[in-house]
Every structure is written in structure tokens, then in C-alpha cells.
Amino acid sequence: MTARVTQADVARLAGVSQATVSLVLNAEYDRVGEATRRRVLDAITRTGYAANPLAQRLARGRNQIVGVFTYEPVFPSTSADFYFPFLRGIEAEAERRACDLLLFTSAPVADGRRSLTGQGRARLAVTDGCVLLGRGEDKAELARLSEDGFPFVFVGRRELPGGADLAFVGADYIRATADVVRVFLDHGHRRIGFVGAPGGREAHQDRLDGYRTAIRDAGLRPLTIDPDELTPDEIADLARDNRLTGLLLAESHRAEELRAAAGRRGLDVPRDLSLAVLGQPELPLHSDLSWTGFRIPREEMGRQALALLAELIDGRMAERHRLLPCSPQPGETVAAAR
Template sequence: MTAARRRLTQQDVARMAGVSQTTVSLVLNNRTDADVRISQETRERVLRVIRETGYVADPVARRLAERRNRILGVFSYEVVFPTTSADFYHPFLLGIEECAQEVGCDLLLFTGARATGARRIFNAENRVRLADGCVLLGRTVDRDDLARLLSEGVAFVCIGRRDDAGAPVPYVGADYPPAVRELVERAVGLGHRRLAYVGLGEGAESRADRLRGFREAAAALGVDGIHVPVAGRTPDDLLAGLAEAGTTAAFVEESADSVAIAHAARERGLVIPGDLSILALGIPAHPAHLDFTGFRIPRREMGRRAVELLTGVLESGGTPQELLPCELVDGATLAPARG
């Protein structure tokens, strides 16, 4: 049996081209600095040997020289692959993967899983420094983790706006308040005067931002805007509360609640949007046969931009913070208020 072919090295290329290994390295890295003096004839001779031999630089050696692994980490505070969460996380992951490939980096998924309790980045077997930097995903992110990442100088970017954690946090998020305000303006323009925000409106910054946009718009337009919390309430309970308050347009925080309320309304014989307009503050991926009016969260774009910002942090530092606009969707669940 023939012995396995030995891997070609830079020393081999240097010997065949009649130059030093340093010269080969400079040519491979396309160094053309003023202090790098390599004649065009020598450069072409090295490149010819590389082409003829099919030499490929050792990625481990190159990464050691750069002091980089060219590996970006992705850490999620929730499980991302089961079908119950796939609709929410898939666009983020798609954007992350696309951009990582474009910038020539591999991805490493961190779980931080423990036998009990919530996920945390830092634990007894912390491996986050295996990556050059990390993209953080999660509806809610542990504040202590953020503070430690900042204090230890770990390069990271959050997907989703984050409040300070002892210092400003780098993030790319969705710009919710303007999108919510425009939807409120559309509803008021169609005669709605009793509006309700249906959702938690607290906890995660994304929820607080949406509720803030709703309240600011309702106050500016002089209409009634109430908050209907969802915790511990069934869709039927929510519908009953909306009816009791005389609500004609419901602004629903979570896509799953938009779908559940629409289903419950149909079972009660209510017409959407004739009897109740529903505006989804994050169009669901599978809208259950309803073409919701509302907006789409730019999840794929946020994933891509997170990687772009992270590569910038790795190159030059800084604390980037960006908000991307949401895409408004006309849909078919907003109609003029009756009466």
C-alpha cells in the first residue's frame, strides 16, 4: 500500500522557488508594504510554484500568526433548534451564517448548558474564549454575564437592544418605537379611539420599547391606550378584557398571542377585523391563515449586521449600537372602527 503523501510546507515551496520561507509567507499574505522589497519576478516565481504544486497554507499556522482562530461564537440563552422556537431563531441564524461565511469565519455554537437552572455564559467549564468573539442571542440576557464580558474585555455583540450593564453594551436591535407609532397613527386615522397593548411590556428591552412606542403615540394623538398584561390569562380571558374595555384595536406584542387571540375570536363568532382589529408587533412566520397587519422584525438583517459589527470590534474595538427599521406590513387585520 502506498504511503500517505506528506503535506507540502512553506519550506518546500521556498526550496522549489529558490527563495526564503519568509519570502513565501510575505507573498502568501500579499504583503506590499513599503518596507517589503520583493521583486515582481520573484513574486511571480513563488506564485507559479504555488499554482503548480497546489499548495494550501496551513490554517492552524496562519491563525497562530494572526493571533486569531477566525472562529466566531454564537451563544443563545434559549434552545434554538426545536420546532417550538425555530420560527423565531431561524432568520437570525441564517443571517449570522451568511455573513460569517462572507468574512471567512467559522461558527461555534455555545450552549453553556447545565443540569439545572438557566443558561449562563460563565460557568465552571467556560469555553467562550475558544472563539475570537461572540454573538449573543436571547429574548432576555443575563446582566451579570454582560457585566463580566465587558469587564474582561471579551469581544461580543448582542442581537437586540440592551441597557447598560455597568457600561454600554454593543448591540444591533430592531427600532420598535417608530414602527409601533406608525401603526397607532394608522389605526387612529381609521377612527379607532380605544386601543390596547396586549403583552408583558416589561422584562426584555424589546418588550419595553414596543410598549413605550404605543404609549407615546396614544398620548400624542389624544386617544385611550390601555395595557392588557398577558401573564396567566388565556386567549378567551384576553378577549373578554378587550371587550369590557371597549377596545376596537389590539396591538399584540408576541406573534403567538396574535395567532391565539385571532383563533379565539373566530371561535366566538367574531370577525377579524370587522369586530376587532389586530395589529401584530412582529408578524408571525406562520400566520394561521390570517394576513396580519403589523410589522416584521428584521431578524435576518440583524444576524448579518451582528457579525459585521463583531468583526469591526475585533479589528478596532469600540461599542457599536445600531437599531434597524422594522418593515411595516399592510395586511388584512386592520379596518375602520365601527360606529
């Protein structure tokens, strides 16, 4: 009978101590150099060593299972799905840290969205912590979860009532939107409007704040248009009647509709009316144009959300509020003002 491979065998082959092998097996990579980690992993592969995962987890007092809770169905049907990069980043970081993911799909549904109250909250207890994702969150529910001391991180900036401290990893929409405004200014635009619903989610408000700040810093007057109150044709009429030469679109799914409405009025994009999209649409734009704007670091947001959660689970001091820079997209839908 072949003798069972032990940690000592792995350590001897890798030329390290058993303590170092243990650190690698426990995914404590910040305490092991990259070259050493790879050498240990290679030795594990060559020897066929298999640690007892249950014993390891019990020894640490944790399951090494992290939950992923979504407030609406976001499981991607294609790689073009808006949520796919978030999930890909979460998965990659979980794999790097040698922990398993548990996707919660059976939480009670209230008013068309999943809930974390009652049974939904109890199910989270099988995990060490949870990454939350989606739009339909209940702020009071999140505040209660935060008070419970259960480790969780939201993908996207969120503010809670009563000053509750919610850990999140989001995108810096304020700076990204201000940078897009400056692209318009550099092209000579001075009458620039913003198309986006007022108030609402933090991501919308951040975009609006970035637009207003940059416009006022340039000595100009903001002009906001609520797309929930107007049709694309009415928005195009409003832009023409107010002699606007550029529009920033917070809701990118309206981009093609607005471009078509401008065309029906003899306005060419970008020659007569420049447009910019503030982030990728949830559904891909079917267009022959490369849209000016910015890209949201979705995969990195997912990765850092899992990394932050791991730090909170370990009880390490961590920056609980992380805003990541967006990538500018020069595109071809902003041209010199006429």
C-alpha cells in the same frame, strides 16, 4: 512532481500584487474593491491555491474562530423556526469574512438555562469573540463579561446594570410599533388597546413605549392589557366592554386564540375588531389571514451582529448600539373603524 501554487502565482493570474492577495485571504474586504476581490477569488479557484490557515491565524494573533452562544436550545428544526434567520445571517457574514463558527452547547445549565460563569466563560477563550443569542441571559453575568474586555455582541437590545456598555444589534421596536398605531389611526380608530405583559424584556418594553408614545401624541389615552392575567376570552370581553375597536398584540402567539375568542362573541376580525401582530411569532401562525403588523429583520440582525463583532475584534471604532428598522406588513387584519 507538480510545483506547489504560491501567492505569487495567484497574484500574477489575477493581475494584482501579492499584498492584495493577502488582503483578500485575510478577509480585509473594506480595503479591496469588489471587482478585484472577485478576480482574486477566481484566480484562487482556478489555481487550486490553498493557504496555510494556521500560519495565517498565528500571524494575525487570532484564531479566526467566532463563537455563537445561545441561552436556550435554538438550533432550528425547520426553516420556519424563529431563530433560523438569525443563524443564517451569522453564518453568511462569517463566510464572507472567512472565519469559522463554533457553536457552544456544553455550557453549565443553571435554573434551566445555560450559564457563562466558570467553565462556560473559560470555553469562550478558544474564540476571538462571541455572538450571544436568546432570552435567558443573566444581566450581572453579562456585565462581568463586559468588564473582562472579551469581545461579544448580543442579538437584541439589552441594558445592563451599573451602566455597563453592552454591544448589541437589535430591532427598532419603538418606531415599528408607533407606525402600526398610525395605521390604526389612519383607519379611524380612536380606542386602541395594547395586549402585552408589562415590564420584562427590553423587546416588550420597547413595544409598549412605542404604543404609549404614539397614542399620547394623537391625544388619546393608552389602555394596556396583561395577557398573563387574563384568558383570551376575558381579553375579548374587556375589548367589547370598553368599546375597543383595535388591539396591538405584543405576544403574537395569542393572535389566533384572541381571534377565536372574539368570534365566539360575534366580533369579526377585522370588521368589528382590528388586530395587529407586533413581529413574527416564534411558531408560525396557522391562519387564512394575512396579519397586519411588522416583520423583524432577523437575518440582517444576525449578519450585522457578526460584522460588529469583527470590528470590535479588530479594534476598530464602531457604533456599538445598532437598531435596525422593521418592515411594515399591511396585511388584512386592520379595517376601518365602525
